[in-house]
Amino acid sequence: MVVEIIRYHIPPESSEHFVQAYKEAGDYLKSSEHCLSYEVIRGVEEPNHFIVRIEWDSVEGHMQGFRTSPDFQHFFALVKPYFSAILEMKHYRMIEREV
Template identity: 35%
Template sequence: MVTEFAQIEIKPGMEEAFIAGVAKSRPLFLAAEGCFGMGLQRSVEEPTKFLLMVQWESVEAHMVTFRESPAFQEWRNNVGSCFVAPPAIWHGATVV
């Protein structure tokens, strides 16, 4: 299993719209093949910065299966207008 880490900066004033868009999109992630869970963290010091964490069966489950699905397009429609720039994404595996 891998975790997708997506560092996302939101346009000032759109934080609540982004949070609502993520909540609306949660079922899309949870229904996706190879997805085991997701969560969103918000920076206390910089409230326009967020970290989306999604647990995937594999990098391919995220980067191919999900990203080529209609659910990915719906996710982007729900939140994309809030982004300052495209999210910085990387995948991690637990080592300890």
């Protein structure tokens, strides 16, 4: 399993549309066999900062599986307007997790 972290800086006037876009885009993540879970979180001290955290079965599952699927085309159409607001988009491996 790998975790994709996408950090965004969203202007206040776009934040409601951004949240709505990810609510709709989440349907395409949920339908992917490669997506294990995802979450969208918003900064408390800096409410214009958002983090999207997506757990994938593997980097290959994300890059060659989801990104080459029809679901990705729909997903990307929804989030593409916010692409220029990305501060970071990388994959990470879990070291330790306590639940």
